[in-house]
Every structure is written in C-alpha cells, then in structure tokens.
Amino acid sequence: MSWFEAETAVERVTDVRWSAHVSGHWNIGTNPNGGYLAAIALRALRQLGPHTDPISVTTHFLRPGTAGAAAEVITEVLRVGRTITTARATLVQDGRARLEMIASLADLASPSGIEDALTIAAPPIPPPDQCVLRSGVEQGIDLPILDRVDIMLDGEQATAGQAGAAEVSGWIRLGDGAPPDALALVLFADAFPPSLFGLLGNVGWVPSVELTVHVRRRPAAGWILGQFSTSDLHDGRMIEDGALWDESGALVAQMRQIGLLLSRADASGG
Amino acid sequence: MSWFEAETAVERVTDVRWSAHVSGHWNIGTNPNGGYLAAIALRALRQLGPHTDPISVTTHFLRPGTAGAAAEVITEVLRVGRTITTARATLVQDGRARLEMIASLADLASPSGIEDALTIAAPPIPPPDQCVLRSGVEQGIDLPILDRVDIMLDGEQATAGQAGAAEVSGWIRLGDGAPPDALALVLFADAFPPSLFGLLGNVGWVPSVELTVHVRRRPAAGWILGQFSTSDLHDGRMIEDGALWDESGALVAQMRQIGLLLSRADASGG
Numbered sequence: 001m002s003w004f005e006a007e008t009a010v011e012r013v014t015d016v017r018w019s020a021h022v023s024g025h026w027n028i029g030t031n032p033n034g035g036y037l038a039a040i041a042l043r044a045l046r047q048l049g050p051h052t053d054p055i056s057v058t059t060h061f062l063r064p065g066t067a068g069a070a071a072e073v074i075t076e077v078l079r080v081g082r083t084i085t086t087a088r089a090t091l092v093q094d095g096r097a098r099l100e101m102i103a104s105l106a107d108l109a110s111p112s113g114i115e116d117a118l119t120i121a122a123p124p125i126p127p128p129d130q131c132v133l134r135s136g137v138e139q140g141i142d143l144p145i146l147d148r149v150d151i152m153l154d155g156e157q158a159t160a161g162q163a164g165a166a167e168v169s170g171w172i173r174l175g176d177g178a179p180p181d182a183l184a185l186v187l188f189a190d191a192f193p194p195s196l197f198g199l200l201g202n203v204g205w206v207p208s209v210e211l212t213v214h215v216r217r218r219p220a221a222g223w224i225l226g227q228f229s230t231s232d233l234h235d236g237r238m239i240e241d242g243a244l245w246d247e248s249g250a251l252v253a254q255m256r257q258i259g260l261l262l263s264r265a266d267a268s269g270g
Numbered sequence: 271m272s273w274f275e276a277e278t279a280v281e282r283v284t285d286v287r288w289s290a291h292v293s294g295h296w297n298i299g300t301n302p303n304g305g306y307l308a309a310i311a312l313r314a315l316r317q318l319g320p321h322t323d324p325i326s327v328t329t330h331f332l333r334p335g336t337a338g339a340a341a342e343v344i345t346e347v348l349r350v351g352r353t354i355t356t357a358r359a360t361l362v363q364d365g366r367a368r369l370e371m372i373a374s375l376a377d378l379a380s381p382s383g384i385e386d387a388l389t390i391a392a393p394p395i396p397p398p399d400q401c402v403l404r405s406g407v408e409q410g411i412d413l414p415i416l417d418r419v420d421i422m423l424d425g426e427q428a429t430a431g432q433a434g435a436a437e438v439s440g441w442i443r444l445g446d447g448a449p450p451d452a453l454a455l456v457l458f459a460d461a462f463p464p465s466l467f468g469l470l471g472n473v474g475w476v477p478s479v480e481l482t483v484h485v486r487r488r489p490a491a492g493w494i495l496g497q498f499s500t501s502d503l504h505d506g507r508m509i510e511d512g513a514l515w516d517e518s519g520a521l522v523a524q525m526r527q528i529g530l531l532l533s534r535a536d537a538s539g540g
Binding site: 235 | 325330354360367500
C-alpha cells in the first residue's frame with residue numbers, strides 16, 4: 001500500500017460514518033494540505049456507489065485540519081444514476097467540521113462513444129530532471145508535504161516574484177513512486193505553490209475557500225505535469241486555474257479555486 | 271418587485287425549510303433553466319447569515335426541475351465566520367431532490383484593503399444593438415426563458431456551427447429592466463447558448479452536471495457582457511469556462527461547468 005493510500009485510508013463505522021487519521025506528513029506549514037484532506041473524504045465517497053472516478057469534486061474549506069489527529073467523515077448519497085453517482089461528505093475533527101465536499105463520480109474507463117473534439121495541449125516545459133525542486137524557503141513556510149510528493153518546478157518560474165507573471169508549472173509525483181490515480185490528481189491539483197508567488201513574491205499561506213477539480217482521464221503511470229495561473233485578484237480574493245497532464249501528454253484534470261491573499265509582501269516591502 | 275425576484279422568492283417555513291414555486295417562464299425546452307433553479311436555492315442561503323453575496327456557489331444538478339410546480343428548499347448552515355458564511359441547500363420537488371448546492375457568501379461591498387493586481391479585461395464585442403437576438407431555432411429547442419431575459423449574441427458567433435470555435439459571447443439583462451444583482455449573475459452564468467454550438471452546430475440540450483460561479487463584484491446597472499468557451503470535450507463531457515462583465519467593464523463573475531453532450535449533430539450529418 002502506498003503512503004498516499006495508507007494515510008488517506010477510511011474505515012467504515014456505519015452506513016454514513018467513516019473513521020480516518022490525518023497524518024502530519026502532508027502539511028503546508030502547520031496545516032494539512034487541503035487536497036490531502038479532500039482525498040480522505042473522497043476515499044469514503046467513492047465507496048458509496050458503483051462509480052469511483054470524481055469527475056467533479058468541490059471542497060469548501062471551513063477550518064484548517066489538525067495534523068496527527070483522528071477524523072471522522074460523514075457521508076450522504078444524493079443520487080446513484082446509471083452513469084453518475086453524486087454524494088456529499090463532511091470531514092470532522094474534534095467535533096468541528098473542517099471541510100464540506102460534494103462530488104459527482106463516474107467510470108472514466110467506460111467510454112461514451114461520443115467523439116472527442118477539443119482538448120488543452122500540455123505546455124512545453126523542461127523535463128523533471130531539468131526543473132528545480134520545490135522549496136519551502138521560496139514560499140516562506142515549511143513544507144513537510146515534500147516528504148510525500150516530489151515537486152519539480154519550471155526553473156524560470158521557481159523564484160518568488162521573479163517570474164513577472166502569476167504562473168507556476170512543473171512536475172509532481174507521489175514520493176514513494178506509487179502510480180497516480182484519479183484521487184491523487186485531486187491532491188496534485190492543490191500541491192503546487194500559489195501561482196501568485198511568481199508575481200508577488202512570498203505570499204505565505206494562501207488559504208483556499210473552495211477548490212473544484214474535474215478529473216478528465218485516469219492518468220498513466222509516471223510524472224504529472226501541472227500548470228497553474230491567476231488572472232483575477234480582486235479585494236484579496238484570487239481565482240486560480242490549473243490543469244494536469246500525464247506523461248503521455250493527455251489532459252487528466254482541470255482545477256479552479258478561490259483563495260484568500262492574506263497580505264501582499266511586495267506592497268509592504270517584504 | 272422584479273420578475274426575477276418574484277419568481278425566485280422563498281418563504282421561510284422552519285429554520286431549515288423554505289417553500290418556493292418553480293415558474294415555467296425560465297425554461298430551456300421543457301426544463302427550468304439550471305441557473306434559475308440555483309437562484310431559488312440561493313435566495314434561501316443568503317438569509318442564513320450576515321453575508322449575502324455568493325463568492326463561490328457550486329450546484330450539482332441531480333434531476334431536471336418541474337416547471338409550474340411547488341418546491342421546497344432544505345438548508346444547513348456549515349459555518350458563519352467573520353467574513354464568510356458557508357451553507358448548503360437541497361431543492362426538492364415532489365419528494366425528489368433536483369439540485370444540491372454549496373455556497374460561500376461574503377459582503378462584496380466591504381473592501382479588504384488588499385490592493386488589486388490582476389483582472390480579466392472585457393472582450394471587445396459590438397454593443398447590444400448591433401448584436402443578434404438569441405433564438406431557440408438556432409439551438410434546435412424552444413426557449414421560454416427569452417420572455418424573462420434579453421440575450422443579444424455577437425453576430426459572428428450566433429449561427430450554429432459557423433463560428434469555427436466553441437465560443438459564444440454577447441449581452442444579457444433581465445427582461446423587465448430590473449438592475450442585475452449578485453444573484454442574477456448566477457442566472458446569467460447559465461443562460462447563454464452552449465459555447466459548443468458555435469463549433470458543432472445544434473447540440474440540443476446540454477445538461478449541466480455541475481456549475482460553479484464565483485461572483486467577483488456587485489454589478490453596475492445595465493447590460494452584462496458574457497463570454498463563454500469550451501476547450502475540453504472528452505468522452506461526451508465538456509468543461510465550459512465563462513466570465514461576466516458589467517457595462518463599466520468590471521469583471522463581475524467567473525463560471526465553469528461540466529456538462530454532458532448527449533449527441534453530436536455534426537457527426538450524424540444533422
């Protein structure tokens with residue numbers, strides 16, 4: 001069992017309650033990564049119906065999770081259809097809801113027969129061994145999660161405030177070499193540095209209010225390429241878009257989130 | 271009271287239950303428009319806490335609504351914070367859940383003090399009087415909703431299958447001249463023709479699985495400009511992105527949805 005499987009595992013307690021443990025190995029600073037917490041809730045949701053691939057999963061982050069502590073996932077099935085199962089989950093720790101999720105799941109290995117017409121091509125970035133290891137120093141915070149995922153950033157964008165654009169791209173994989181699955185893509189969608197950091201410098205922790213991931217294909221084994229950008233920052237709230245491709249160049253997920261910029265280092269001279 | 275206010279009104283029955291009536295005036299074909307149904311649920315959610323502007327609202331469409339029939343909205347407050355209220359709602363008709371919603375609401379009139387850095391400029395399209403009235407004929411279905419909203423499409427994109435790109439833009443306003451508010455933006459985000467129709471022709475009804483709208487600013491009075499595009503159609507599921515601007519040129523909302531393409535008219539020679 002991979003680290004990711006073991007540390008996002010849920011155990012069924014009743015029809016609607018699951019127990020889990022939030023590891024401290026997936027932290028951004030002192031808080032568990034949001035995509036990691038979401039993966040725990042999704043592990044429960046994908047056991048509720050016949051469909052296991054999250055084609056649309058929205059998570060609202062109500063409060064930070066607590067690392068190294070027990071958690072409970074409360075689930076509700078909203079509809080089990082022929083091709084789509086929709087369900088919701090609340091992840092609770094110490095009696096307080098940490099996140100609320102709603103997801104539609106399908107079977108991405110079951111083709112519809114409708115011809116493809118459009119896709120988003122993977123951007124040309126250098127291969128992983130020519131990229132730069134993601135470092136917490138650049139973002140101004142500790143990143144224990146780097147013990148669990150390898151992140152190699154496109155070098156031109158890897159220095160805070162030097163990219164001249166709110167754009168980050170690079171490669172990501174599970175640190176123990178386990179192949180990525182649809183659930184890992186939800187984690188990967190939330191594991192890169194905030195794309196604002198290329199423009200604004202060390203923006204610190206940018207808490208997500210809400211994150212939506214659309215998984216488009218089950219990924220091939222190997223590295224996953226991610227590209228993220230922010231083109232809309234207003235009143236301290238930013239909308240960040242991103243996409244993930246597998247090593248074959250296939251688009252495997254899209255993501256969008258609304259996050260909070262708590263301060264602007266560049267504006268205060270920091 | 272505007273048509274939109276009157277026909278999305280909810281009446282509190284208990285702390286968690288609201289009664290409503292789904293009008294037949296907002297139909298796409300024989301089904302109530304999804305953005306219209308979402309607005310009914312949002313009317314209830316915005317009364318649960320001190321925050322009334324939906325900065326992030328995600329709706330999963332479980333089953334089509336029934337026009338001309340009563341509805342019930344069941345709500346749950348997830349968290350009331352200092353700056354954000356998060357809540358969920360289920361819209362039920364005839365004992366069956368039609369949509370599930372989760373929303374974070376804030377006060378868009380209360381500035382954060384953090385300087386803006388990035389926005390998306392409104393695209394240059396002709397003014398409304400030089401655009402083309404949206405017609406159901408082009409999409410191959412009746413559009414009763416056109417009695418309630420005026421939609422003027424950029425002429426170059428207004429003919430099915432002739433645009434050469436999956437892109438639609440134009441202007442929208444409430445049909446009775448009422449000024450738009452944050453709630454109307456959620457409706458407007460789902461009221462344009464599917465952007466796929468410029469590329470593929472008459473695609474018919476493209477049911478939304480999930481729609482997320484981020485309201486960015488309260489809109490000024492007047493027309494709202496909308497631009498929508500699809501760059502990812504795989505296995506019968508399309509991801510459509512869009513944005514809305516008010517007449518001052520300010521970005522007022524972003525949207526993304528995952529929808530189902532039920533058939534491809536062009537592929538079958540239709």
